[in-house]
Amino acid sequence: MKTGFKIVICGGGSTYTPGIVKNLLDEKELRIRELWLYDIDGERQDKVARIVKEVVRTFAPELSVFVSTDAKEALTGANFIMAQMRVGKLEMRVKDEQIALRHGCIGQETCGVGGMAYGLRTIAPMIELIDLCAKYADSKHWIVNYSNPAAIVAKATTLLRPEARILNICDMPVEIEARMAEILNVKLEDLEVDYFGLNHYGWFTKVRALGEDVTEKLKEHVAQYGYISKASYEDALVKDPDWLHTFKNSSVIMKMFPDYLPNTYWQYYLLGDDIVEYSDINNTRGMQVIGGREKRVMEAARRLEMGESIDLQQFFVGVHGKFIVEVVKALAYDTRSRQLVIVPNNGAIENLPDDAMVEIPAYLTSRGPEPVRVGKIPRFYKGLIEQQDACEGLIVEGAIEQSYQKILEAFTMNRTVPSANVAKKILDEMIEANKGYWPELK
Ligand code: NAD
Ligand code: G6P
Ligand code: MN
Numbered sequence: 043m044k045t046g047f048k049i050v051i052c053g054g055g056s057t058y059t060p061g062i063v064k065n066l067l068d069e070k071e072l073r074i075r076e077l078w079l080y081d082i083d084g085e086r087q088d089k090v091a092r093i094v095k096e097v098v099r100t101f102a103p104e105l106s107v108f109v110s111t112d113a114k115e116a117l118t119g120a121n122f123i124m125a126q127m128r129v130g131k132l133e134m135r136v137k138d139e140q141i142a143l144r145h146g147c148i149g150q151e152t153c154g155v156g157g158m159a160y161g162l163r164t165i166a167p168m169i170e171l172i173d174l175c176a177k178y179a180d181s182k183h184w185i186v187n188y189s190n191p192a193a194i195v196a197k198a199t200t201l202l203r204p205e206a207r208i209l210n211i212c213d214m215p216v217e218i219e220a221r222m223a224e225i226l227n228v229k230l231e232d233l234e235v236d237y238f239g240l241n242h243y244g245w246f247t248k249v250r251a252l253g254e255d256v257t258e259k260l261k262e263h264v265a266q267y268g269y270i271s272k273a274s275y276e277d278a279l280v281k282d283p284d285w286l287h288t289f290k291n292s293s294v295i296m297k298m299f300p301d302y303l304p305n306t307y308w309q310y311y312l313l314g315d316d317i318v319e320y321s322d323i324n325n326t327r328g329m330q331v332i333g334g335r336e337k338r339v340m341e342a343a344r345r346l347e348m349g350e351s352i353d354l355q356q357f358f359v360g361v362h363g364k365f366i367v368e369v370v371k372a373l374a375y376d377t378r379s380r381q382l383v384i385v386p387n388n389g390a391i392e393n394l395p396d397d398a399m400v401e402i403p404a405y406l407t408s409r410g411p412e413p414v415r416v417g418k419i420p421r422f423y424k425g426l427i428e429q430q431d432a433c434e435g436l437i438v439e440g441a442i443e444q445s446y447q448k449i450l451e452a453f454t455m456n457r458t459v460p461s462a463n464v465a466k467k468i469l470d471e472m473i474e475a476n477k478g479y480w481p482e483l484k
Contacts, residue, residue: 046075053126054079055087065363080116089343117178135328152191153310154458161194193241196399210384221269245302268293372406446483
């Protein structure tokens, strides 16, 4: 019998792949037999693979790395599939942003009309991946999915493939926890949080550091400074001016809504006018990523091809890779690690529908997540979540039924869109821009 796991990174050409691979190699308890990169864009993946091979050569030269654009070959016998596809790539991210901004709306990759447009591109390829895994991968495989918009992907995959072995995750809460740990001057591992909401739409209700309740202390800090500690200014993530702006914005929200500590993504839903004002249609976030993270990755790949040396450390920042590897380890070895993941509500939040896909703490076993009970939530939060859940549900139903009407309803219902007139104008432009990516709407 073969020992160790076959791990596949789907979306091997992603800018995050080298960082994830480094974290896989760091996790000495995880026995890896083969590491595969799989992508539909072979040319792009080959470039990123050069960096990956350099990472493996440096940190685990005995490991075999395979690179493929053939789903059958890549997925056959796979134990863990880490998914991080960006359907339509950054080029479509920019289109979403610019169409929305032209109408004074939020086109962020996961929020507002941007998130809905990206959702409509991603549902079908994610279902296809699930079906391919059911056909070729090990019968006990797990797909651990980062592909955005994770909220819509989770809603669609659970509805269409309820038996699928997929766990949808997001690194934002744990990135915020890393900021909290810095603020409190404790280790990330020493924090335990209570949290509820949808993906990119949730709140920390309690934070404990080594068992001590530090919630009020953190709220005071966040109301004043946002999720920024003095040390954070030196951190690579916060060197990015957009993220610095985002982490600071949490102070505005904390002051206005002092019940709970907000996820940073609330800025798009609660401070939408400020965000539109702050955004530059000629230098959107997608454009910044193309000129920043993507450029750095492609430049490093080019240098390796020329036989030059590169600084690998630049790819190992943040908790993104560490978090997904921690989740894989929990599913592999039944560690019962407590993590925030996206699961069907099924009564966990008592006064929300069972089929809402909620982000809450769960203990991760080899059979999957065992979510904690959250209980009832107050009306303000319940109302916000119900509206967003209905909106995401309409996107999924609209995609399945190819219904223009349902997608128009979703766009109209989203709290970032001011009127049905604006919703319709944006939708009609997005249908044109997404030809070949969206289901045909009738
Ligand atoms: P990227 O554009 O650099 O890479 C994405 C890769 O996916 C590309 O190489 C592309 O060819 C590939 N791809 C597209 N469609 C595919 C398909 N059907 N099958 C296989 N591969 C496919 O993107 P990125 O900025 O590195 O981000 C990757 C993904 O991870 C995005 O969806 C992003 O939103 C997501 N992400 C999620 C979280 C989270 O918190 N859930 C965090 C970070 C990134
Ligand atoms: C966080 C979120 C992800 C999102 C990413 C965007 O990590 O959790 O869902 O994809 O930020 O970062 P970017 O640098 O591409 O704007
Ligand atoms: Mn996320």
